[in-house]
Amino acid sequence: MNLRNSEIDPIFYQDASSLAAMIRRKDISPVEVVKAHQDRIEELNPAINAIVTVADTALEEAKxxxxxxxxxxxxxxxxxxPFTVKDSIDTANILTQRGSPIFRGRIPSIDATSVARMKQAGAILLAKTNLPEFSYWIESDNLLSGRSNNPWDLSRTPGGSSGGESAAIAAGMSPIGLGTDLAISVRGPAAQTGIVSLKATHGRVPMTGIWPRVPRRFWHVGPMARSIRDLSLAFNVLSGADGLDAFSSISSAMIPEASNKSNRKLRVGWMVGPGFGPVDPEVAAIVEAxxxxxxxxxxxxxxxxxxxxxxxFALDVFNRLHVMEMKEAFREATTGRSQEEIYKMAKTMLSIPDTSMKDFIDAEQAAERLRDGFAGYFQKYDVLLTHVLPLPAQKHGIEEFLINGQKVDATYLxxxxxxLNITGLPGIAMRFGTSxxxxxxxxxxxxxxxxxxxILHVASLLESVSPVVGLHPNL
Incomplete structure (x- = not known):
């Protein structure tokens, strides 16, 4: 089954590119498209809890x-x-509550740069999506709007921190949306729900209007969608400096559109370890396939x-580098607030001892070694193919896993x-198999x-031979 065949898939399972083409041809109206997704939200969101706020302007904008x-x-x-947006990303005159009672009722006056660019491209803000408290965990659960469930199995997580976004797209409540990624958060949720996502090179898409801002050298905002062509289109819309985010200093025009790769075979290396931690054999087999x-x-x-x-080990390097900065942001947000307003991940973060200056410097040097290592790799290869997660979507609340005979905590996901966050490298997550x-x-x-x-080109080719394109949850 082809996901882009309008004769097979209903409106709510079309990709954004198909919807845009049908609208331009006047085969369907924007009002019909928005209403189809609103109806889908009304039908499925009570069970999935991916959507936390529906934009009351969507139908008017569709007209x-x-x-x-x-x-x-x-x-x-x-x-x-229509498009959806993770609730850590500012949306003008629409609630942005960051997954916490501390920010209950918060309404920004200005769109984040990424939201503004989607609107400038003609997209209509449909809704805001769920996330963990302060966008910080691998499961989307918080005290304000509760827990999101995976459309493939409601007893499992759609991931974090962009889990509400991934669940909404997988369930047909949205065709495309925006998430953020500190360590896993657009790629992991996409993998757990069977959609696609792009974490571009650090700085390619401005983080302006997104909280928390620290450690900004690791944060990314990126598109989540149904097809690689949607990611490509969204990347063109979203990328480029905005004059406000200093990390976003490279415009698309400064990057060559083609290289000498066009007249030779692309070189791909694949691996599932060592260096990533344990991997489930089913996952490793899909990477090899x-x-x-x-x-x-x-x-x-x-x-x-x-x-x-x-x-x-990159996970250890990351943990030593980001704790102090994240703790300061969390401390600033929670100071003077009731303990009943603070959920478990913020409490956990605030309880972690600070990294010593020696460990911090050692970790910075390790990060440089990781960058150098990847630089050397890409002298020989054009692409690295690996897994996203070491196992499929887990049951809710699990904090320890046995993966290929090795017991690890949840951070190993x-x-x-x-x-890729430590080094700033770009990566795409896309489904290629089934457990x-x-x-x-x-x-x-x-x-x-x-x-x-x-990587968009390679992903598009891989999508063309994928055994799972067009599969949707049985909802």
């Missing part, structure tokens, strides 16, 4: 978009297409290792994703800095 189509003229790439698929498409594909990942329990299994396609075009 304006319909009138613009009828008038003719230029339309944006997402004209009339994806590698075989890329080889069948004419690429040079080899099993590889990256020694820098074995020398410095970030083993293959956090290296024995019927849950999505995804692969991660990693590229060199500012080379999103290559």
């Amino acid at each position: 304006k978009a319909e009138a613009a189509v009828l008038r003719g003229g230029d339309l944006g790439p997402f004209h009339g297409v 994806a590698a075989d698929a890329l080889k069948s498409l004419g690429m040079v594909v080899e099993a590889v290792s990256i020694p820098a990942l074995e020398l410095d 970030q083993g293959a994703t956090v290296p 024995s329990e019927g849950l999505p299994i995804a692969v991660q396609i990693v590229g060199s800095w500012h080379d999103e075009l290559t």
Whole structure:
């Protein structure tokens, strides 16, 4: 089944590119599209709890978009297409409560840069989506709006911290949306719910209007969607400096559109370890299957290792680097507030001892070694193919796992994703298989800095031979 076949899939399972094309052709109106998704939210959200606020402006904006189509003229790439936004990202005149009673009722006056750019491209804000308290955990649960459930199995998590966003898209409540990623948070949830997501090179998409701002050298905002072509379109809309986020200093025009890769075979290395922590055999098998698929498409594909990942375990490096800055943000937000307003992850973070200056400096040097290690890898290869998560979506509340015979805590779910946050490398998460329990299994396609075009191209080719394109939860 092809996900983009409008004769097969209902409106709420079309990708954003298809919806935009149908709207431009006047096959369907923006009002119909918005109403179809609103109806889907009304039907499914009570069980999934992905949506925390519905934008009361969506239908009115859809009517304006319909009138613009009828008038003719230029339309944006997402004209009339609804989109959702993680509730840590500011939306003008729409609640942005950051998953905490501390921010209950907070209404920003200005859109985040990423939201503004989606609107400028013609997209219509449909709703805000759930997240963990302060966007900080691998499960989307908080005291203000509760826990989100995975559409594939309500007893399991859709991940965090962009879990509400991933669940909404997977369930057909939204065609495309925006999440944020500190260590795992657009790629992990996408993997757990069977959608796609892009964490671009650090700084490619401005973080303006998103909280917390620290440690900003690790934070990213990125698109989550149904298809690779949607990620590509959204990346073009979202990327580029805004003059406000100093890390976002490179415009799209400064990045060459093509390179000498066009006249040679792409070189792909694949690995599931060592250096990422333990991996479930089912997940490892899907990564190898994806590698075989890329080889069948004419690429040079080899099993590889990256020694820098074995020398410095990225998850440990990340933990030593980010704690003090995150603690300060959490402390500022919670000072003077009742303990009843603070959930478990903020309390846990505030209880962690500060990193010593020696450990912090050692970790900074380790981060540099990781960057150097990846730089050396990309001298030989164009792409790294690996897993996103070491196992499929877990049951709610589990904090310890037995993975391939090794007992680890829940933070190990970030083993293959956090290296990209430390180094700033771009990565795509996309489903390529199914577990024995019927849950999505995804692969991660990693590229060199500012080379999103290559990984989007490779992901598109892999999508074209994927055995799972068009699969949806049985809702």
